Every structure is written in C-alpha cells, then in structure tokens.
Amino acid sequence: MSPGASGLLQSWQVWAGLAAVSAALTSLFAKLGLQGLQPDVATFLRTLVVVLCLAVVLAASGQLQGLALGSLPRASLLALALSGLATAASWLCYFRALQLGPVARVAPIDKLSVVLVALLGVLVLGEQLGWRSWLGVALIALGGVLVALP
Structure with a gap:
C-alpha cells in the first residue's frame, strides 16, 4: 500500500x-x-x-482473542x-x-439527527462549534424540512 x-x-x-x-x-x-x-x-x-x-x-x-467483558x-x-x-x-x-x-422523504428527516447530535455535542459533551458549523447545522435542518414537506 x-x-x-x-x-x-x-x-x-x-x-x-x-x-x-x-x-x-x-x-x-x-x-x-x-x-x-x-x-x-x-x-x-x-x-x-x-x-x-x-x-x-x-x-x-x-480483536476477539482475550476479550474479557468483565475487565x-x-x-x-x-x-x-x-x-x-x-x-x-x-x-x-x-x-x-x-x-x-417514500425513502427520499424519510431519509432526510432521519438525518435531522445530525442537527440533534450537534446540539447534544455542545450541551452534553461541551464541544465547541464555530459560526460556519452552526450555519451548516441550520442549513441541514432547513434542507431536511424542505425535502420532507409535501
């Protein structure tokens, strides 16, 4: 390689x-x-x-060799x-x-998990996002909603 x-x-x-x-x-x-x-x-x-x-x-x-769940x-x-x-x-x-x-509408709603995980990453894990990242999160949310609308 x-x-x-x-x-x-x-x-x-x-x-x-x-x-x-x-x-x-x-x-x-x-x-x-x-x-x-x-x-x-x-x-x-x-x-x-x-x-x-x-x-x-x-x-x-x-990776299964010697794996002891108790440890x-x-x-x-x-x-x-x-x-x-x-x-x-x-x-x-x-x-x-x-x-x-339809899969073309279900999947984008499912991918709104990206928005939720960004919020939870900040709130629970203390991660930091810059303004560009927040803009991306907002656009993902908007895109998911627009694709899912009838």
Whole structure:
C-alpha cells in the first residue's frame, strides 16, 4: 500500500464519507427489502447480518482473542448498552417510517439527527462549534424540512 493510501485510511473525513455512502445504500436496500415483510422482522434480519459481519471482522482482526467483558470499564459498557438501545429504537422507527413513506422523504428527516447530535455535542459533551458549523447545522435542518414537506 502506498504511503498516501495509508494516510487516507487514517482520515476521519474519508471514513465519514464512506459511512454516508453506506447509509444511503442502507436506506435504498431497506426500502426494497421491506416489500412483503413487517418492518420489525426486517429490522431483526438486518441486525443479524450486521452481527455476522462484525463477528467476521473482529475474528479476522484478532480483536476477539482475550476479550474479557468483565475487565472493560463499566461506564463504557453502560454507555454502549444505552447506545445499543438507542440504535434499536432508531432502526425500528426508521423501518416503520420507510414502510409508510417514500425513502427520499424519510431519509432526510432521519438525518435531522445530525442537527440533534450537534446540539447534544455542545450541551452534553461541551464541544465547541464555530459560526460556519452552526450555519451548516441550520442549513441541514432547513434542507431536511424542505425535502420532507409535501
């Protein structure tokens, strides 16, 4: 691998971009996969695929060897458990919304989570955003609302 490629894989912006592309495909495939299925069943099946994929990645990278849950920080485990519950709620709601509405309108409303996480990052984690970032957050909010309107 070239030095440039190695540096590229260490860029949070590259990974965030790949996450956005993956999320877009997730929405598209989820909408297609809901045909003939209840949204909760579809969410369960999708979750099984996620678990299997992560198990393969962890096994292949050796991260499962010597993993002792009892030795992990309790605060981290609690936060991850709460994150898992929030993810489950998000996915269940998202799949129900996809079943009932068009993906081109559901996904932008779902992505208003970007606005909420910016606010929570500031309020809960004490992160700082400059005026350009706040302008971006406001434009995301406006764009989500405009796309979702009938």
